[in-house]
Amino acid sequence: MGESPPRSADAGTGGTRVTQSHDGPAGASARVAEAPVSTRTPGGAGLGGGGALPRARAFGAERAFRGLTLAAGTAVLVIIAAIAVFLIAKAVPALRANTVNFWTFEGWFPNDPEPKFGIGALAFGTVLSSVIALLLAVPVALGIALYLSHYAPRRLGTALGFLIDLLAAVPSVVFGLWGRDYFSGPVADFSAWLNTYFSWIPIFGGDGPFGASILLGSLVLAIMVLPIITSLSREVFLQTPTANEEAALALGATRWEMLRTAVLPYGRPGIIAAVMLGLGRALGETIALALTLGITFNISVNLIENGGNTIAANIANAFGEANETGRGALIASGLVLFAITLIVNITARAIIYRRREFTESAA
Amino acid sequence: MSTVTTHRPRPPVQPTTLLARRLPKYAAPAVALAALLLAAAIVYGAGIGGPALVVVIGALLYLAGLFAAANAVEGRRSARNRTWSALIHSAFVLAVLPLASVVWTLVSKGTERLDANFFGTSMNNIGARDPEGGAYHAIIGTLEQVGIATLITVPLGILCAIYIVEYGRGRFAFAIRFFVDVMTGIPSIVSGLFVLAFWVLIVSPWFNDGRPGFSGFAAALALGVLMLPTVVRSTEEMLRLVPAPLREGAYALGVPKWKTILRVVLPTALPGIVTGVMLAIARAAGETAPVLLVAGGGAAINFDPFENNQSSLALFVYQQAGDASRYAPARAWTAALTLVALVLILTIAAKLLARRNRLGR
Numbered sequence: 001m002g003e004s005p006p007r008s009a010d011a012g013t014g015g016t017r018v019t020q021s022h023d024g025p026a027g028a029s030a031r032v033a034e035a036p037v038s039t040r041t042p043g044g045a046g047l048g049g050g051g052a053l054p055r056a057r058a059f060g061a062e063r064a065f066r067g068l069t070l071a072a073g074t075a076v077l078v079i080i081a082a083i084a085v086f087l088i089a090k091a092v093p094a095l096r097a098n099t100v101n102f103w104t105f106e107g108w109f110p111n112d113p114e115p116k117f118g119i120g121a122l123a124f125g126t127v128l129s130s131v132i133a134l135l136l137a138v139p140v141a142l143g144i145a146l147y148l149s150h151y152a153p154r155r156l157g158t159a160l161g162f163l164i165d166l167l168a169a170v171p172s173v174v175f176g177l178w179g180r181d182y183f184s185g186p187v188a189d190f191s192a193w194l195n196t197y198f199s200w201i202p203i204f205g206g207d208g209p210f211g212a213s214i215l216l217g218s219l220v221l222a223i224m225v226l227p228i229i230t231s232l233s234r235e236v237f238l239q240t241p242t243a244n245e246e247a248a249l250a251l252g253a254t255r256w257e258m259l260r261t262a263v264l265p266y267g268r269p270g271i272i273a274a275v276m277l278g279l280g281r282a283l284g285e286t287i288a289l290a291l292t293l294g295i296t297f298n299i300s301v302n303l304i305e306n307g308g309n310t311i312a313a314n315i316a317n318a319f320g321e322a323n324e325t326g327r328g329a330l331i332a333s334g335l336v337l338f339a340i341t342l343i344v345n346i347t348a349r350a351i352i353y354r355r356r357e358f359t360e361s362a363a
Numbered sequence: 364m365s366t367v368t369t370h371r372p373r374p375p376v377q378p379t380t381l382l383a384r385r386l387p388k389y390a391a392p393a394v395a396l397a398a399l400l401l402a403a404a405i406v407y408g409a410g411i412g413g414p415a416l417v418v419v420i421g422a423l424l425y426l427a428g429l430f431a432a433a434n435a436v437e438g439r440r441s442a443r444n445r446t447w448s449a450l451i452h453s454a455f456v457l458a459v460l461p462l463a464s465v466v467w468t469l470v471s472k473g474t475e476r477l478d479a480n481f482f483g484t485s486m487n488n489i490g491a492r493d494p495e496g497g498a499y500h501a502i503i504g505t506l507e508q509v510g511i512a513t514l515i516t517v518p519l520g521i522l523c524a525i526y527i528v529e530y531g532r533g534r535f536a537f538a539i540r541f542f543v544d545v546m547t548g549i550p551s552i553v554s555g556l557f558v559l560a561f562w563v564l565i566v567s568p569w570f571n572d573g574r575p576g577f578s579g580f581a582a583a584l585a586l587g588v589l590m591l592p593t594v595v596r597s598t599e600e601m602l603r604l605v606p607a608p609l610r611e612g613a614y615a616l617g618v619p620k621w622k623t624i625l626r627v628v629l630p631t632a633l634p635g636i637v638t639g640v641m642l643a644i645a646r647a648a649g650e651t652a653p654v655l656l657v658a659g660g661g662a663a664i665n666f667d668p669f670e671n672n673q674s675s676l677a678l679f680v681y682q683q684a685g686d687a688s689r690y691a692p693a694r695a696w697t698a699a700l701t702l703v704a705l706v707l708i709l710t711i712a713a714k715l716l717a718r719r720n721r722l723g724r
Contacts, residue, residue, distance in 0.1 A: 065621035066530055072522030073531065073539045076595070079588060080542050083549070083557045090560040143454025151451060162714065167462055169642075169710045171649025173680045174699045178465045180684065181472075181692065193412060223461045230458075254444035277548065284550020286652035287681055312552045316655060316681075327564070334556040338549070345548035349541060 087335040094328025102332070107297045108318060110329035117329045119311070119336050121299045126310040126337065129214055129289065130282035132303070133221035138275055140222075141229035146259060148230075149237040161234055168227035176288035179220035180212075184292070187216045191304035206305040212294030214308035220292050221285055225278040232277065236270030237263055269352050276348030283341050286312035311337040386436050394432055398424035422453060473700025476693045482701075486662035486679075491688040498698045500664040501679035504579055505705075507668045508658070508675055509648050511583035512590055517640055520594030521629075527595070528602040529624055540599075546592040551585075555653030558585040563657050577659030579668030582675065585653035590643040597639020601632035634716055641713035645706045651677040676702040 095102060097115050105118025144164070148157045188211035191204075198204040240263045248258040264271075290313040294306035315330045322330055402421035406412050426446055433442035481497040489496035527540055558581050567576030605628050613623040629636075654660070659672030660682060674682075676698055683695035 062619050062621050065624075069522045069526035069530055072519050073526035073536070075519060076523055076539055076543055076546065076591070079591070080546060082561065083553065083588075086557055086560040086565070087553075090564065140454045140458050143451045144458050147451045147455045151448065165714065166707055166710055169645050169649070169706050170465070170703055171651070171677055171699075171706060173649070173651045173677050173684075174469060174703055175465065177680060177684050177695060177699055178468050181696075182464070182468050183461075193416075197411060223465070226458055227462070254440055256444040256447040257440065259447075280548035280550070284548075284552060286550070286552045287655075287677075291681070291684055312550060312652065315552055315556070316652060319656060327559070331556050331560055334553050338553045341548055341550055341553070342545065345545045348548075349544050353541075 083338065084335075087331055087338060090328050091332035091335050092328075094325050095332055097325050098329070106299060108314065108329070110326040111321065111323050115325050115329065117333075119333055121297050122309055122311045122314050122333060123336060123340070124299050125214065125293075125308050126283055126312070126340070128301075129218045129221060129293075129308065129310055130279060132214070132218035133225060133282045134275065134279055136218065137222040137226045137229060137278065141226050141274075141278075142233055142271065144226075144230045145234040145237055146263070148234050150255070150259060150263065161231065164227045164234070165231045168231050170227075172224060172285055172288045173291075175220055175224045176291035179216060179288060179292040183220065184211050184216055187211060187213075187219060191215060194304055203301050203303045206302050209306050210304050212292060212306045213302075213304050214293070215303045217289050217293045217308055217310075218303075220288050221282050224285065224288060225281050228281060229274045229278045232274035233267065233271050236267040236274070239270075240266045273348060273352050276344060276351075279344055280341055280348075283344065284312055284337065285310075286316050289313040290316040383438075383441075384436055386433055390432060391429065394428040395421075395425050398422075398428050426450065469696070469700055469703060472693070472696035474697075476697035477700065481694070481697055485664045487664070489662070491686075494690045496690070496694060498676060498679050498694070498701065500662070501674040501676045501698065502701070503664065503666060504582075504654075504658065504673040504675040505648055505677070505702075507666075508579050508582045508586060508654065508673065509644055511580060511668060512586035512647055513640065513644055515583065516587045516590040516594055516643070520591050520640075521598050521636065523591075523595045524598035524602055525624055525629075527599055529620070529628070543592050543595045543599075546588075547596065549588070549592075550652075551589055551650045552652040552656070554585045554588040555656035557588065558582075558653065558657045576670075577657060577672050578670060579658055579665070579673035582654045582658035582673065583668065585657055586647040586650060589650060589653070590647050593643035593646065594640055597642070598632070598636045601635030601639070602628060604635070605631045634719060638713045638717040641709050641716070645709040645713070648709070649677055649702060649706050651675075651681050654678045655681065676705070 094110065094115070098110075098117060099114045100116045100118060102118055104120050105116060106121045108117045108122075109115065110117040148161050148164070152160065188209075191210035191213060192208070194204045195206065195208070195210065199206075244262040244266065245258055248262045249255075253261060289310050293308040293310070293313055295309050295313070295317055296307035297309060298307070300307065311333045315334060318326065319330060399417065399421040402417045402424055406417050406420060426449055429449060430442045430446045433445045437445075480495055482502070483499055484495060484497040485500035486496045486498075487500075523539070523543070527536055527543075530536075531539065562581045562584055563575045563577055567578070567581070568574060609627055609631060610623055613627045614620070618626070654675045655678055658675065658678065660674045660678050661672035662674070665671050665673050680695050680698045680702060683691045683698065686695075
């Protein structure tokens with residue numbers, strides 16, 4: 001970059017040097033510029049008086065800058081690949097040392113002389129807590145987004161939308177702290193109530209203690225992803241073309257029918273994107289769950305008894321006393337989490353990319 | 364659709380009123396009151412719960428009652444409209460309650476230790492019985508780690524976005540865009556594990572006498588992995604918003620493409636890019652998990668991000684939350700309040716800057 005100082009001085013003034021030294025027509029690829037002179041000036045020499053464009057230099061500033069940006073772009077791919085490679089490199093020795101089945105064993109003792117650890121219960125807890133959190137959060141989030149975009153007075157909607165955006169930025173450790181110090185009390189009471197009247201349903205069974213359960217973790221997760229999903233879907237709803245809404249209303253639709261026939265179909269890719277993003281956040285959430293779940297290592301559908309664990313929460317909790325094999329085991333579990341989130345993300349992106357061709361919505 | 368097209372033929376319009384019959388204004392409050400009373404009677408009559416259950420059952424009865432009343436007077440379509448409207452409003456109330464509770468708890472508990480001592484001391488030599496101790500070391504850690512992460516990520520992210528928007532063609536550019544999107548969804552703990560495996564356990568032992576080098580710089584690397592996709596995406600969007608005539612004008616004057624990008628396109632998009640960077644910084648500052656894995660988290664003040672353990676505000680909150688000392692919760696909440704204040708100031712500044720952006724959305 002910057003190896004020909006006179007050019008910048010002349011470029012703005014339209015001096016003679018501009019045509020002599022610039023690297024080619026704007027937007028033309030480098031390959032064209034390297035072709036013989038005659039093919040690049042179809043109008044023939046002398047027309048317009050501009051003269052032939054100069055040969056592109058093999059190592060000009062243009063090439064250098066282009067190469068620099070290309071390197072930066074490639075870096076993204078390299079980082080993604082490096083994440084996979086280095087996680088695998090550290091996970092494999094631990095997996096080799098594992099004396100039980102990694103996929104089915106329920107327990108986590110990688111620091112023992114005979115390491116035993118299994119991912120089954122953790123993966124189950126991860127998926128279970130995230131799915132429950134989304135089931136709770138998505139309807140509410142869409143309701144708020146619709147309220148803010150189509151029901152609330154405009155000024156109020158804008159102000160509250162701004163507030164929701166701010167809440168989406170609150171760090172997860174704060175939600176975790178709140179869930180553990182404050183929210184666990186009401187949830188424990190609620191769990192006891194559920195257990196009293198609905199213990200015939202397996203998910204509400206058990207004999208306590210209640211509180212630090214999958215239910216608490218899922219509720220905290222739901223409250224965390226709520227602002228994210230709300231703020232994304234609100235933006236999508238606001239982008240619905242006014243013409244579509246007015247057309248629906250003019251045909252005599254009630255407000256709900258207008259939302260259902262004009263706003264929701266238009267925003268569907270955006271909603272899918274928002275939900276998937278929320279799912280990604282929920283699957284990978286670490287600290288909020290490490291603080292709220294009562295760490296256990298069994299697969300149980302019981303939602304209200306103390307217990308539950310996720311891959312990410314287990315990494316945060318077990319990292320402190322992990323030895324060499326222990327770290328490898330945690331990295332192996334992180335690899336599984338990486339794979340799960342990668343699948344979720346790629347699926348979501350594929351849906352959005354395919355839909356974007358048909359509907360020009362900001363997803 | 365079907366509700367629009369298949370409604371029953373209307374009764375002949377009365378000469379006295381051109382409007383459809385509507386529920387009177389007092390109908391909704393009346394139904395609400397009746398629903399609450401009925402719910403209270405059910406709950407306390409059967410002895411199955413307290414006031415919270417009354418509200419929940421009352422809300423359900425209200426929805427059912429409203430639908431029935433509107434269905435009888437105004438017809439099915441209007442009844443649906445009213446019920447959904449009530450549901451959407453109640454969704455709003457339902458969500459505001461916990462979020463308001465979070466904010467209230469944060470402010471009321473966080474102000475307890477909000478004093479000069481908290482911001483002026485570290486946790487060095489603070490035992491379980493000492494009420495003092497502060498987050499000075501953690502604040503330094505957060506600022507240094509986020510600063511280094513920004514220094515690494517911003518040039519890389521902007522160059523990457525320039526490649527995607529200005530130079531990239533075909534499958535390769537599409538792959539980069541796609542994987543930037545995918546990278547947005549990488550969990551923070553995975554980025555922490557990546558830096559743990561790559562930097563702390565494999566690379567840093569080379570120049571650290573074979574010992575794993577937990578450090579603030581490693582945390583900065585992990586935060587950078589999280590910030591990069593955010594920076595790329597926001598820069599990319601802003602670059603796409605720069606009007607084509609600006610570029611074409613520069614090309615017409617004979618300015619080479621690289622200089623057009625640096626001197627014309629980037630300055631035009633700058634406010635938007637800064638907004639995106641600030642939002643990325645705000646997100647990175649709040650991350651706990653990667654710092655927990657790779658920074659080590661010391662209790663003493665350490666200005667050197669390249670050597671020895673560092674803490675961060677988010678990590679400090681987590682550590683104090685797990686501390687058994689009875690003074691720890693107050694420290695945790697005050698640190699949480701500080702962290703939220705830091706993040707919110709960044710976010711608000713970013714949003715205000717975005718409002719002044721000439722490109723607009």
